[in-house]
Amino acid sequence: xxxxxxxxxxxxxxxxxxxxxxxxxxxxxxxxxxxxxxxxxxxxxxxxxxxxxxxxxxxxxxxxxxxxxxxxxxxxxxxxxxxxxxxxxxxxxxxxxxxxxxxxxxxxxxxxxxxxxxxxxxxxxxxxxxxxxxxxxxxxxxxxxxxxxxxxxxxxxxxxxxxxxxxxxxxxxxxxxxxxxxxxxxxxxxxxxxxxxxxxxxxxxxxxxxxxxxxxxxxxxxxxxxxxxxxxxxxxxxxxxxxxxxxxxxxxxxxxxxxxxxxxxxxxxxx
Numbered sequence: 001x002x003x004x005x006x007x008x009x010x011x012x013x014x015x016x017x018x019x020x021x022x023x024x025x026x027x028x029x030x031x032x033x034x035x036x037x038x039x040x041x042x043x044x045x046x047x048x049x050x051x052x053x054x055x056x057x058x059x060x061x062x063x064x065x066x067x068x069x070x071x072x073x074x075x076x077x078x079x080x081x082x083x084x085x086x087x088x089x090x091x092x093x094x095x096x097x098x099x100x101x102x103x104x105x106x107x108x109x110x111x112x113x114x115x116x117x118x119x120x121x122x123x124x125x126x127x128x129x130x131x132x133x134x135x136x137x138x139x140x141x142x143x144x145x146x147x148x149x150x151x152x153x154x155x156x157x158x159x160x161x162x163x164x165x166x167x168x169x170x171x172x173x174x175x176x177x178x179x180x181x182x183x184x185x186x187x188x189x190x191x192x193x194x195x196x197x198x199x200x201x202x203x204x205x206x207x208x209x210x211x212x213x214x215x216x217x218x219x220x221x222x223x224x225x226x227x228x229x230x231x232x233x234x235x236x237x238x239x240x241x242x243x244x245x246x247x248x249x250x251x252x253x254x255x256x257x258x259x260x261x262x263x264x265x266x267x268x269x270x271x
Contacts, residue, residue: 092134
């Protein structure tokens with residue numbers, strides 16, 4: 001659920017801010033067309049989210065303290081994740097469009113580029129393709145980031161590469177959903193009619209660097225957010241440290257420690 005909700009925040013934020021970019025007739029230019037968004041939700045969304053449903057629980061799930069029942073599914077951490085990942089997606093998507101259209105092509109927004117391809121819309125179509133490619137890849141690889149909401153995706157990649165690779169391969173449905181979804185970007189960009197008429201974008205060349213850079217930027221931001229969460233949760237005794245004990249007594253102490261502390265403080269004040 002977090003996968004699609006965060007993506008929706010990213011889409012909506014991008015399109016709302018993107019209304020500020022207008023063509024020669026004062027018409028707002030779409031950074032992502034409706035067909036692109038639909039394709040992303042069906043190809044990058046539906047299959048990867050199904051794959052996430054096959055994932056096993058986090059290894060440390062039984063070491064976590066119980067959640068408050070008053071929040072249900074929408075815990076403060078869950079809502080913070082939606083906002084953080086959604087805003088980060090929007091920054092990466094919008095940046096890819098802005099860098100290409102203003103950095104590469106001098107801000108030429110053409111005319112009627114939301115409706116059909118023309119020579120004067122070439123720049124907009126290429127910027128839109130960059131935006132679409134970055135969002136597709138971000139949306140796909142984001143599923144792997146959500147395999148564990150707290151642990152780094154790269155945890156163990158260097159120290160135990162074989163085990164890290166096995167962790168990705170264990171869920172074959174998710175693995176192939178991400179790989180095939182990544183490959184599906186290429187035919188939508190380069191097959192005639194599908195590119196100009198259906199998706200309203202065009203093939204790209206030097207813009208590939210921007211799409212890859214924005215995908216990497218999202219990964220870096222997501223990892224930074226997870227790291228910040230781990231620091232906060234450990235300081236507030238809501239997450240187990242790697243070197244912490246896992247016996248029944250250790251778990252009990254972590255859950256009830258703050259109540260013991262409050263009780264002892266109250267006893268001292270009474271004396």
